[in-house]
Amino acid sequence: MTPQDAQEPNDSRWSDLDRPPLNATALRRALLRGDGLWTELEVVQHTGSTNTDLVARAVAGTADEGTVLVAEEQTAARGRLDRQWTAPARSGLFFSVLLRPAEIPVARWGWLPLLTGVAVATALSRAAGVDTALKWPNDLLVGVGGEERKAGGILAERAGEDGVVIGVGINVTLREPELPVPAAGSLALAGASSTDRDPLLRAVLRALEDWYGRWRAAGGDPMVSGLQETYAAGCATLGREVRAELPGDRSITGEAVAIDGDGRLVLATQEGVQEPVGAGDIVHLRPA
Structure with a gap:
């Protein structure tokens, strides 16, 4: 499905006032720097899958490293093993990033989804005030009513010879009746101190930039970068x-x-x- 910036008929971006749209202009102003990782940030209203779209752009040579594609709603989002990921519009953070770690041995690229998990968990713990944990290899867990529930997931896909697209889905304001399965959760259900998606997305992308920079500086070595120890410390x-x-x-x-x-x-x-x-x-x- 092609991303659509225009609104569909009878689909108001203010149809749920508890879920305001992301401010793409403010996000670009905060995240795109000449010396930073993030080079482009686009927010689309609807698409099938941000991962599918960004992989296609990467393979076609129309996306640079550091491209971020965010969707307010995905209609064909995928988790591992091609499982479906569904959520109401503007109820979470659904985005993909393109990385090109060409100087890192390919054998170490398998750390990228774990690295992303560390970045997401640490950022949300600080920005949303929610205790988070990681279920190996790619799930974000939160506590809801004394139960451990999945509030997010990560999917990494190769994009050509030198690229990796990493997709992240995080349930932010999902309510109990909206949960796709009983084992699902959200930041709101876990008692988050903030569910404002703009600062949450900024925090996650800054943490991802930081960890990716450490990992690259260490030649992809998970011990030298501190990634292996940090992941193990947060792995439930x-x-x-x-x-x-x-x-x-x-x-x-x-x-x-x-x-x-x-x-x-x-x-x-x-x-x-x-x-x-x-x-x-x-x-x-x-x-x-």
Whole structure:
């Protein structure tokens, strides 16, 4: 679907006064600097998927590193394993960024979604006053009524030979009746001190710029940059009994004991084997 800046008929941007539109001009003024990472920021009212759109631009050579594409509403948003992500218009932050870490070995690019998770979690903890945690590899967790719920997700996709597009979806003002599944949550339901999306987006993008800069300066080394330690400190998966559901209908059950140098989750199984998991669904079987 092509992004549409114009409003659809009978679709007023003020139809929900609790959810005002983002101020694209103010966001550009705050984030686009000559010496900064972010080079372009566009806010569209509707699109299918910001990731799909930005990957296409990157492959076509019409987007530079640091391009940010934000949608007020996505109609075909995707999570991992092509799961659908649905939310009412202006109820969250739905955006994608284009990175081109050409000088970093490709083997270390797998840290980019984890890096983004650290940036998102730390920024929202400060800007929204919400305790956040990360579920390996790409979910943002918040507490709602004593329950751990997913309030956000991250999806990284290759874009040509030298690009990576990272998509972020964060539920900000979703109300209980609007939740797509009972396990979902939002910053508002978690008692956020602020749900103003403009400063929240600024905080997340500044944190992402900071962590990406540290990671690049360290040659993509997760230890030297502090990324591996920080991710582990904020990862709610570590210390839990989990089940890893792997490709090919395989599964492994064990205690999540570490994040290794490749960003993989290391499980200690009952057989006494430590097995790294690089891809798959993780199910938390008991509290930490």
